[in-house]
Amino acid sequence: MALRMWASSTANALRIATASRASLSPAFSFSKCFSTVVDGLKYAPSHEWVKHEGSVATIGITDHAQSHLGEVVFVELPETGGSVSKGSSFGAVESVKATSDVNSPISGEVIEVNTKLSESPGVINSSPYDEGWMIKVKPSSLSELDSLMDSQEYAKFAEEEDGGH
Numbered sequence: 001m002a003l004r005m006w007a008s009s010t011a012n013a014l015r016i017a018t019a020s021r022a023s024l025s026p027a028f029s030f031s032k033c034f035s036t037v038v039d040g041l042k043y044a045p046s047h048e049w050v051k052h053e054g055s056v057a058t059i060g061i062t063d064h065a066q067s068h069l070g071e072v073v074f075v076e077l078p079e080t081g082g083s084v085s086k087g088s089s090f091g092a093v094e095s096v097k098a099t100s101d102v103n104s105p106i107s108g109e110v111i112e113v114n115t116k117l118s119e120s121p122g123v124i125n126s127s128p129y130d131e132g133w134m135i136k137v138k139p140s141s142l143s144e145l146d147s148l149m150d151s152q153e154y155a156k157f158a159e160e161e162d163g164g165h
Contacts, residue, residue, distance in 0.1 A: 056138065078113065088104060107139070
């Protein structure tokens with residue numbers, strides 16, 4: 001019971017809805033206190049990352065987020081040519097435990113979508129920063145990147161959110 005309460009509060013902190021099925025059993029674990037944080041990326045408090053190169057910003061969810069979600073089984077992504085707004089949902093990630101909206105850390109035009117994720121959504125679990133990227137955006141305002149956390153700030157943020165593990 002304590003595990004379910006902890007999982008529910010962690011899910012709330014991650015802004016994810018816990019699954020209503022009996023997936024929150026003692027068999028699962030949120031023990032990934034040693035999540036990978038990559039230098040050179042920018043991070044949103046909602047656990048998305050941005051890699052800005054030239055006129056393109058690649059966006060995905062962090063290792064911390066995927067470890068809390070568990071095995072990813074479905075990914076919903078926007079259409080190429082659409083737009084995303086900072087702080088607004090652009091898609092969703094469904095795992096065996098929960099479904100989570102994915103929020104855009106910056107605003108811009110979607111110029112590419114990782115179509116591999118529709119066939120192999122688990123790539124987000126195995127390679128959240130490389131093969132598991134979700135969308136590429138042409139940023140409308142580079143100054144939005146300034147409000148995001150760097151790797152050290154995000155690592156501290158994620159550790160504090162997990163209770164200092």
